[in-house]
Amino acid sequence: MSEIEKGQVMTANRLRDGEVVFLTRAGVWAMAIDEAVLAQEPQAVAALEARAKEDEKATLVTGSYLFDAERVNGKIRASHIRERIRAQGPTVRLDLGKQAEGTAGSFAAVEG
Amino acid sequence: MQLLRNNAFVADAWATLADDAPLAEGARAIVSFARLQKEWDTLAKHTGLLGVAVPNTLRAEELAPYVSRLALIVLAFPSFTDGRSYSLARQLRLDGYRGELRATGNLLPDQLQFMLQVGIDTFEVSERFPLEMWQKAARQMALTYQRGFTHAADEREVWSQRHQGFAAWEEQPHAG
Amino acid sequence: MYRYDEFDLSFVKQRTEQFRDQAERRLKGELTEDEFRPLRLMNGLYLQLHAYMLRIAIPYGTLSSKQMRRLAYIADKWDRGYGHFTTRQNIQYNWIKLEDTADILDALAEVEMHGIQTSGNCIRNVTTDHWAGAAADEIADPRPVGELLRQWSSLHPEFSFLPRKFKIAVTGAPNDRAAVKVHDIGLRLHKNDKGEIGWEVLVGGGQGRTPMIAVMVRDFLPEKELVPYLEAIMRVYNLYGRRDNKYKARIKILVHELGAEKFRSEVEAEYARHPAQTTEVDQKELARIAEYFALPQLEKLSRFAPHFEQSKLDNKEFARWARNNLAAHSTQGYTIVNISLKPEGGIPGDATGEQMRVMADLAERYSQDELRVSHAQNIVLPHVKLEDAFTIWQELRKHDLAAANYGLAGDIIACPGLDYCALATARSIPISQAISRKFADLDKQEKIGPLKINISGCINACGHHHVGHIGILGLDKKGEEFYQITLGGSSGDSASIGTILGPGFAGEEVPDAIEKILDTYVKLRQPGEEFLAAYRRLGPAPFKEALYAAA
Numbered sequence: 001m002s003e004i005e006k007g008q009v010m011t012a013n014r015l016r017d018g019e020v021v022f023l024t025r026a027g028v029w030a031m032a033i034d035e036a037v038l039a040q041e042p043q044a045v046a047a048l049e050a051r052a053k054e055d056e057k058a059t060l061v062t063g064s065y066l067f068d069a070e071r072v073n074g075k076i077r078a079s080h081i082r083e084r085i086r087a088q089g090p091t092v093r094l095d096l097g098k099q100a101e102g103t104a105g106s107f108a109a110v111e112g
Numbered sequence: 113m114q115l116l117r118n119n120a121f122v123a124d125a126w127a128t129l130a131d132d133a134p135l136a137e138g139a140r141a142i143v144s145f146a147r148l149q150k151e152w153d154t155l156a157k158h159t160g161l162l163g164v165a166v167p168n169t170l171r172a173e174e175l176a177p178y179v180s181r182l183a184l185i186v187l188a189f190p191s192f193t194d195g196r197s198y199s200l201a202r203q204l205r206l207d208g209y210r211g212e213l214r215a216t217g218n219l220l221p222d223q224l225q226f227m228l229q230v231g232i233d234t235f236e237v238s239e240r241f242p243l244e245m246w247q248k249a250a251r252q253m254a255l256t257y258q259r260g261f262t263h264a265a266d267e268r269e270v271w272s273q274r275h276q277g278f279a280a281w282e283e284q285p286h287a288g
Numbered sequence: 289m290y291r292y293d294e295f296d297l298s299f300v301k302q303r304t305e306q307f308r309d310q311a312e313r314r315l316k317g318e319l320t321e322d323e324f325r326p327l328r329l330m331n332g333l334y335l336q337l338h339a340y341m342l343r344i345a346i347p348y349g350t351l352s353s354k355q356m357r358r359l360a361y362i363a364d365k366w367d368r369g370y371g372h373f374t375t376r377q378n379i380q381y382n383w384i385k386l387e388d389t390a391d392i393l394d395a396l397a398e399v400e401m402h403g404i405q406t407s408g409n410c411i412r413n414v415t416t417d418h419w420a421g422a423a424a425d426e427i428a429d430p431r432p433v434g435e436l437l438r439q440w441s442s443l444h445p446e447f448s449f450l451p452r453k454f455k456i457a458v459t460g461a462p463n464d465r466a467a468v469k470v471h472d473i474g475l476r477l478h479k480n481d482k483g484e485i486g487w488e489v490l491v492g493g494g495q496g497r498t499p500m501i502a503v504m505v506r507d508f509l510p511e512k513e514l515v516p517y518l519e520a521i522m523r524v525y526n527l528y529g530r531r532d533n534k535y536k537a538r539i540k541i542l543v544h545e546l547g548a549e550k551f552r553s554e555v556e557a558e559y560a561r562h563p564a565q566t567t568e569v570d571q572k573e574l575a576r577i578a579e580y581f582a583l584p585q586l587e588k589l590s591r592f593a594p595h596f597e598q599s600k601l602d603n604k605e606f607a608r609w610a611r612n613n614l615a616a617h618s619t620q621g622y623t624i625v626n627i628s629l630k631p632e633g634g635i636p637g638d639a640t641g642e643q644m645r646v647m648a649d650l651a652e653r654y655s656q657d658e659l660r661v662s663h664a665q666n667i668v669l670p671h672v673k674l675e676d677a678f679t680i681w682q683e684l685r686k687h688d689l690a691a692a693n694y695g696l697a698g699d700i701i702a703c704p705g706l707d708y709c710a711l712a713t714a715r716s717i718p719i720s721q722a723i724s725r726k727f728a729d730l731d732k733q734e735k736i737g738p739l740k741i742n743i744s745g746c747i748n749a750c751g752h753h754h755v756g757h758i759g760i761l762g763l764d765k766k767g768e769e770f771y772q773i774t775l776g777g778s779s780g781d782s783a784s785i786g787t788i789l790g791p792g793f794a795g796e797e798v799p800d801a802i803e804k805i806l807d808t809y810v811k812l813r814q815p816g817e818e819f820l821a822a823y824r825r826l827g828p829a830p831f832k833e834a835l836y837a838a839a
């Protein structure tokens with residue numbers, strides 16, 4: 001039986017190079033979605049938002065936002081295909097993006 | 113707020129008047145366009161200089177009856193990307209208005225050049241940017257392809273320069 | 289081809305310097321993202337799904353070999369070895385770093401290129417007929433006016449913060465290949481009995497959420513009045529275009545809400561009120577520019593090209609490519625080579641750095657050093673001797689550039705869609721790939737005949753689906769991608785917006801649906817009748833029947 005928890009993940013692009021990043025429990029930005037913290041309580045969500053705002057001000061990241069996701073067996077799966085593509089790279093160029101750089105998530109953009 | 117004119121911060125000789133505030137004799141006063149319309153009969157007889165603040169939705173035609181009496185027109189730039197007042201300024205200059213045009217809003221140095229080029233003279237700017245940034249911005253793009261938009265001696269119109277002899281844009285639309 | 293003089297060069301250099309400064313201020317935190325965004329957009333830099341994306345202007349689609357090589361260099365040095373040619377005759381790179389951008393712009397300036405106004409609410413890159421200056425049916429080359437308008441619209445002090453983006457297209461041929469009726473302003477060249485040139489001015493066409501065909505505001509504007517008249521149109525739009533709702537902000541909505549008559553009278557009133565002081569300089573400038581576009585010195589060749597004819601007899605594959613990918617040139621013995629960037633199962637419009645260099649070399653050797661980018665995301669070699677066609681084809685073949693599907697079912701237009709684009713609602717490239725594989729058989733494609741399949745990954749319609757003979761629009765239905773099919777669109781002379789056929793399809797169902805549509809067409813067409821004509825005669829009914837009738 002796999003355990004599924006629902007929540008939200010904070011993402012952004014790194015300001016200087018545009019790389020897609022996710023906010024971790026330690027409050028740093030990681031390349032891989034699996035390292036992201038999944039916020040489930042309103043308080044946790046607010047903490048992510050505050051941190052993201054601060055880091056935008058500090059010119060670390062830009063364009064931060066939350067997206068819906070779930071944790072399945074300890075790995076994070078974005079609910080929407082758009083976020084899964086962002087966490088992997090283009091589905092038509094498997095040689096590019098996170099999927100080619102060892103920072104991909106555990107769930108493919110398109111299942112099946 | 114500070115007033116920028118000719119690459120320097122200068123004192124503002126004008127006062128903006130609330131719609132219900134009395135107009136002192138001989139004062140330099142900026143009134144709203146609504147008040148200008150409503151109290152024109154009295155305002156026309158004002159002994160001081162008269163200025164008006166206009167919304168950027170105003171049509172130049174609506175301002176036309178008053179223009180010859182106005183020493184200052186304050187143009188609104190409510191956001192960086194709302195460009196209506198560039199056209200309003202241009203229309204006023206093309207119509208021959210020679211008084212002061214002033215820009216208000218959250219102005220960025222990066223739009224200063226365009227504003228100068230459409231004929232705006234003074235700028236109400238926040239303290240956020242030091243004078244050097246405004247000075248640098250005013251120098252940054254000294255070439256225009258469009259004709260009739262140069263405003264400073266060191267600026268050049270590309271097309272006129274290329275075809276010497278046609279260098280003079282017959283009538284400079286900007287006031288001094 | 290146009291060449292920069294000292295003014296153009298210093299203009300672009302000043303602009304790059306300014307951007308370098310802005311990027312530094314952003315990185316230091318002196319500019320907020322909200323302030324920086326419009327600044328970077330006006331230099332072509334977007335933030336996309338995976339990284340920054342840089343769009344570079346290819347004015348009216350014309351490139352020299354040297355410029356194409358520079359594009360290859362940028363792909364290899366600062367991107368991931370490829371670039372994407374867009375439906376607006378530009379190129380974009382998908383993996384750009386903000387901190388590299390000013391260097392890239394410097395590298396572009398060295399070859400007289402830039403990213404100015406490839407995005408933002410300003411006048412965008414002027415587009416035109418990709419066969420301009422070479423096509424047999426042309427009245428005059430529209431590119432001098434394209435260049436004039438490029439200069440005039442560059443950092444226009446009055447029109448850099450419009451309600452929305454603004455696209456101008458120009459054509460000089462009676463067969464409209466520039467889609468002038470679906471642009472904010474479309475300009476169409478005419479010659480009167482006295483041999484004078486004038487421009488038909490069309491305003492308010494567009495695609496996107498509310499597709500519209502442009503209305504004509506002048507049928508024959510004397511050429512010398514072009515710039516002041518366009519300023520009047522732009523001023524009316526800048527002042528009165530809607531700014532309360534971004535989906536209603538394009539000029540087409542203003543034209544529509546005012547009505548064509550009222551809009552025209554606003555423009556004419558503005559034009560009359562501020563008459564041009566003089567247009568002599570405009571005319572001199574246009575004449576100066578036009579010299580750069582004189583047809584290159586082509587050789588006097590005989591009509592018969594024996595080597596070309598023999599190669600076609602000897603090599604069926606070459607014969608097919610020659611049949612589909614060559615177009616009539618205005619000069620005897622010459623041809624226009626259309627290089628399809630749509631290999632079977634490929635990504636429409638993508639080319640690797642290596643492929644760009646190959647095309648640049650071919651252009652240098654065989655096509656007067658000139659290339660074109662077409663809005664169908666293909667590359668054109670405009671001035672090729674028929675006798676060189678076989679050699680070119682052999683070289684193209686070595687680099688996966690010899691797809692013989694130009695103008696056929698496999699020559700699909702597709703925007704980047706959800707694989708790259710932050711605004712997308714669905715992917716478009718995989719749909720294009722699947723259709724391309726389904727119709728891999730070129731005999732089948734030729735039997736179907738001329739066909740435009742256009743795919744967009746969202747309602748913004750960068751893939752021009754509204755004007756595809758078959759249009760496909762990717763949407764999001766409760767988190768799933770699904771696709772709406774339209775039929776009967778066209779961007780040509782008799783421009784029309786496609787009609788939605790019925791309920792949408794899941795991605796994997798699309799190729800079969802397209803096949804059913806095309807089978808129906810082949811069954812019902814009259815001899816020689818192309819798809820679009822047949823659809824216009826038959827209407828949607830038989831196609832609906834084929835798609836939706838219970839199995």
Ligand code: SF4
Pocket residue numbers: 703704705706709710711712713744745746747748749750751
């Ligand atoms: S049509 Fe939509 S998905 Fe496609 S490129 Fe344009 S904005 Fe992106």
